[in-house]
Amino acid sequence: MRVPLLPTPKSRREGVKKKDEWVRPPSNVEFSRSDEGRVTYQVEPNGPVFETWRNPTKLDRLKSLKFVSKNSKGISKENDHSVSTRKWSFLSNYGYSEDTQKGRLDHLVEGGKVKVETVHEKKIPSLLDNISLESMSPEHEDFNEKEENEDSERSGSSGSYEVGSEESCRKSPGKISEPELSPEDTIQLCKYMVAKGQQHASLVADDELPFYITQLIDLNDQLGNLIEKNERKKDDLKSVLKEEVDQIKKVHANLPPFLEQAIQIKDDYVTVQNYSTLPFPLPDMSVPPPPLPLQFVPQVSAPHISSPISPMLIQPSPSPSPITLQPSPSSGSSANLSAFLTPVEEMMSAPQASLNVAQSVQRAPILSTSNNNSVQPLAYNSVPAPSLPISTSSLQTPPIQTPPTSEIPTLQKFFYRNENEKSHHYFQAPPPFETECNLPDFQMGYNTKTRRIAYSPPHINRSRKRSSATEKLKKVEQVRRIMDELLLASHLKRIDSSGRVRIATSPVVREKPACPFVVVPPDEPRFEALFTKQRYSVDIGGTLCKVVYSTISRINENSDEKPMVLLNFRKFTSIDACIQFLKETWIHRESTDVLHCTGGGSFKYSDRLELELGVKVKKTDEMNSLIYGCDFLLRHNEDESFTYHHEATGIDKFQYRPINPDTIFPFLLVNIGTGISVLKVDSPTTFQRVGGSSMGGGAFIGLGSLLTSAKDFDGLLQLAERGDHRQIDTLVSDIYGGSYSNLNLAADLIAGSFGKCSRQQLDGKTGPKEEDIAKSLLLMISNSIGQMAMLYGNRYQMKRIYFGGFFIRRNPITMRTLTYAINFWSQGAMDALFMKHEGYLGAVGAFMDESEA
Numbered sequence: 050m051r052v053p054l055l056p057t058p059k060s061r062r063e064g065v066k067k068k069d070e071w072v073r074p075p076s077n078v079e080f081s082r083s084d085e086g087r088v089t090y091q092v093e094p095n096g097p098v099f100e101t102w103r104n105p106t107k108l109d110r111l112k113s114l115k116f117v118s119k120n121s122k123g124i125s126k127e128n129d130h131s132v133s134t135r136k137w138s139f140l141s142n143y144g145y146s147e148d149t150q151k152g153r154l155d156h157l158v159e160g161g162k163v164k165v166e167t168v169h170e171k172k173i174p175s176l177l178d179n180i181s182l183e184s185m186s187p188e189h190e191d192f193n194e195k196e197e198n199e200d201s202e203r204s205g206s207s208g209s210y211e212v213g214s215e216e217s218c219r220k221s222p223g224k225i226s227e228p229e230l231s232p233e234d235t236i237q238l239c240k241y242m243v244a245k246g247q248q249h250a251s252l253v254a255d256d257e258l259p260f261y262i263t264q265l266i267d268l269n270d271q272l273g274n275l276i277e278k279n280e281r282k283k284d285d286l287k288s289v290l291k292e293e294v295d296q297i298k299k300v301h302a303n304l305p306p307f308l309e310q311a312i313q314i315k316d317d318y319v320t321v322q323n324y325s326t327l328p329f330p331l332p333d334m335s336v337p338p339p340p341l342p343l344q345f346v347p348q349v350s351a352p353h354i355s356s357p358i359s360p361m362l363i364q365p366s367p368s369p370s371p372i373t374l375q376p377s378p379s380s381g382s383s384a385n386l387s388a389f390l391t392p393v394e395e396m397m398s399a400p401q402a403s404l405n406v407a408q409s410v411q412r413a414p415i416l417s418t419s420n421n422n423s424v425q426p427l428a429y430n431s432v433p434a435p436s437l438p439i440s441t442s443s444l445q446t447p448p449i450q451t452p453p454t455s456e457i458p459t460l461q462k463f464f465y466r467n468e469n470e471k472s473h474h475y476f477q478a479p480p481p482f483e484t485e486c487n488l489p490d491f492q493m494g495y496n497t498k499t500r501r502i503a504y505s506p507p508h509i510n511r512s513r514k515r516s517s518a519t520e521k522l523k524k525v526e527q528v529r530r531i532m533d534e535l536l537l538a539s540h541l542k543r544i545d546s547s548g549r550v551r552i553a554t555s556p557v558v559r560e561k562p563a564c565p566f567v568v569v570p571p572d573e574p575r576f577e578a579l580f581t582k583q584r585y586s587v588d589i590g591g592t593l594c595k596v597v598y599s600t601i602s603r604i605n606e607n608s609d610e611k612p613m614v615l616l617n618f619r620k621f622t623s624i625d626a627c628i629q630f631l632k633e634t635w636i637h638r639e640s641t642d643v644l645h646c647t648g649g650g651s652f653k654y655s656d657r658l659e660l661e662l663g664v665k666v667k668k669t670d671e672m673n674s675l676i677y678g679c680d681f682l683l684r685h686n687e688d689e690s691f692t693y694h695h696e697a698t699g700i701d702k703f704q705y706r707p708i709n710p711d712t713i714f715p716f717l718l719v720n721i722g723t724g725i726s727v728l729k730v731d732s733p734t735t736f737q738r739v740g741g742s743s744m745g746g747g748a749f750i751g752l753g754s755l756l757t758s759a760k761d762f763d764g765l766l767q768l769a770e771r772g773d774h775r776q777i778d779t780l781v782s783d784i785y786g787g788s789y790s791n792l793n794l795a796a797d798l799i800a801g802s803f804g805k806c807s808r809q810q811l812d813g814k815t816g817p818k819e820e821d822i823a824k825s826l827l828l829m830i831s832n833s834i835g836q837m838a839m840l841y842g843n844r845y846q847m848k849r850i851y852f853g854g855f856f857i858r859r860n861p862i863t864m865r866t867l868t869y870a871i872n873f874w875s876q877g878a879m880d881a882l883f884m885k886h887e888g889y890l891g892a893v894g895a896f897m898d899e900s901e902a
């Protein structure tokens with residue numbers, strides 16, 4: 050009867066056995082096969098060689114074998130050698146394989162019979178313990194299969210099995226053996242066959258036994274090789290996997306924080322969360338990254354800052370809408386008062402106040418719950434108020450940290466270099482998240498060669514289930530789309546297989562930044578008091594006095610809805626005007642009331658404020674106020690922060706960057722007031738003032754006043770917008786006659802600010818135009834602030850740099866220069882973010898400080 054020896058499909062499906070489950074032939078038996086198919090084998094290295102192929106004597110010997118099994122009670126039971134499937138199986142499972150792995154076979158000659166004992170290092174119940182093989186007389190040539198019930202006999206103690214007489218085992222050392230098979234060899238062969246045949250391959254015709262044995266040995270060798278190969282492959286895959294996961298981690302580390310949450314890396318698995326389940330509103334991903342310079346070749350050195358304002362590119366930009374400072378009213382009359390009211394207040398004081406407020410509220414971005422872009426409105430979060438004042442130790446200068454040796458090297462390879470086409474490229478505008486990215490969780494792997502995130506790569510959770518080609522394509526497409534978005538948001542640029550960058554943008558912007566009121570979160574207990582009492586705060590800085598105060602408003606006067614508490618904003622150029630405003634608008638103040646105060650003036654003018662206003666002054670540290678105000682605005686005013694895109698037109702220049710409240714920190718805050726403070730902010734209560742500079746707003750207005758006839762800051766800005774800095778600054782082209790290509794310094798780069806204004810150069814010429822001076826001055830100061838901000842950002846590995854302070858004033862030249870400097874020098878790794886309430890951060894922070902006065 051023939052039984053296939055190779056694994057059946059079923060066993061294949063069951064998978065490959067573990068290495069230590071494989072049965073190997075005893076190492077002391079060597080087999081070789083001649084061309085005619087003759088099989089020889091040697092039990093001992095220098096022992097006799099036996100021939101087993103089609104050997105009639107051997108067959109006789111085989112036939113003469115008799116199995117004797119002993120049950121647990123010691124009663125022997127005889128069987129012929131063609132034992133049942135089950136018996137072979139048991140032999141294989143409980144006897145032989147264990148022997149080869151854990152024990153050894155001892156061949157004993159006892160009473161003219163060969164006795165083979167199993168010796169286990171560890172006693173394992175073995176069927177061999179209960180089975181004896183005895184020589185059988187030739188007349189017992191019964192090959193009928195008999196079923197045995199070994200199951201009940203398995204649990205015997207150690208035993209032996211015996212084979213025919215020793216005389217019958219004639220061996221000739223060193224020669225081809227006599228055509229007779231010794232019983233012990235036969236047993237061994239049988240055992241090989243049993244072991245190899247395993248459960249499903251029990252019976253083989255006797256004359257074919259040796260043939261199959263040799264085949265099995267070959268097979269076994271091959272399998273052994275395969276196992277080793279398999280192990281090696283596994284090790285290889287592990288190291289590849291680790292490498293790739295490391296790569297993903299690098300990419301992950303450079304993603305914006307909200308995407309860090311979307312992409313989870315755990316052990317060797319990278320999971321992209323279902324976007325729709327993310328617990329925060331994602332920023333609009335169709336917003337392209339800020340324009341990057343055409344070339345991103347790392348600079349050899351950074352001695353110069355490029356002037357981003359190429360005169361050829363300058364479009365007449367509309368003058369900014371400055372917040373006009375009203376003259377200080379001389380008295381507290383209601384007529385004068387109206388001149389100081391914010392639009393909201395004007396509406397409220399007018400007969401149709403409620404209607405106007407309603408319209409105004411609808412316009413207010415923080416209330417827009419169903420705008421047509423893909424960003425979900427922010428729900429008000431119950432953010433517990435950190436108790437101020439904040440730890441003063443944080444004000445100390447931090448220990449110097451070693452700057453990173455390379456500036457995010459992994460990013461560089463993604464940058465798109467377009468030297469031929471003089472245009473910027475963005476990625477294809479991704480579809481809205483809600484519809485297109487509503488995918489179930491899936492796993493992705495990052496392919497270092499193709500630089501793509503691939504769906505279910507072979508080594509990561511490969512599904513055995515075959516999906517249809519279209520399904521696969523669909524999934525790949527979905528993943529690519531998400532990858533585009535990730536890349537887009539992280540400023541990584543992907544070149545597709547054709548070498549082109551997919552182009553198209555549909556930026557989503559809401560409105561030109563203004564400085565509207567902010568609605569106080571309605572459900573936070575800490576703001577309950579504001580429904581019954583107005584609160585005022587002031588930030589008295591080196592140049593300006595900023596006031597934040599609350600008012601109450603209803604969308605509809607007659608409705609039962611809870612009214613809203615609004616924060617209103619005003620600024621003054623003098624302390625007198627500021628105090629006057631407070632006197633006139635804070636009508637219902639009482640002596641027990643508190644004026645929340647921050648900035649240098651909170652110390653300088655503390656007594657005066659208390660005296661003139663008849664209230665208590667409560668001081669809040671300036672830096673603490675800045676951070677707490679920044680945190681509050683980012684957290685509660687959805688459209689607070691935005692990036693500036695000079696090349697875009699109209700409102701497209703302003704692209705909003707709402708941020709998940711959980712991922713606001715860390716960030717770098719560069720507050721450009723009279724002077725500059727650079728703060729590394731890790732939480733509302735943990736920050737460091739890592740640096741500062743005196744080259745801020747004060748320097749600009751001071752030098753501007755000396756060098757031009759501008760009367761005030763706005764006048765200076767207006768001049769600058771008309772100016773041509775090339776008449777004032779020495780450019781690279783003025784020195785090199787063109788670009789300095791070795792250093793990749795463009796021809797129109799500013800080599801030296803005000804370089805063309807030396808006495809020598811000016812002599813004999815008509816004096817430089819003041820608008821050119823104003824422009825050059827503004828570029829010089831904002832370039833240097835941008836570079837400083839980038840260096841601090843880089844030093845502390847920040848991804849977002851928020852600019853605050855009234856130097857910015859949403860001025861296009863300033864924002865463009867700062868953005869350019871940050872993008873250029875950080876190679877797109879950092880975002881330059883501006884804020885609607887740029888100059889009011891400190892005043893908002895002081896307003897929020899409810900710690901004891």
Ligand SMILES: Nc1ncnc2c1ncn2[C@@H]1O[C@H](COP(=O)(O)OP(=O)(O)O)[C@@H](O)[C@H]1O
Pocket residue numbers: 374589590591592593594622648721722723724745746747748749750761762763853854855856857858888
């Ligand atoms: N109307 C303005 N008058 C004077 N300076 C202004 C005005 N608007 C903007 N600025 C600029 O803002 C700077 C003051 O910014 P601010 O944040 O208020 O700082 P500070 O707290 O030091 O007053 C000034 O130095 C100036 O460069």
Ligand SMILES: CC(C)(COP(=O)(O)O)[C@@H](O)C(=O)NCCC(=O)O
Pocket residue numbers: 589590591592648649721722723724725726740741742743
């Ligand atoms: C002293 C200040 C904190 C005052 O704040 P400001 O009124 O300028 O907003 C600020 O001007 C500043 O940080 N100046 C820079 C000092 C320096 O580090 O060089």
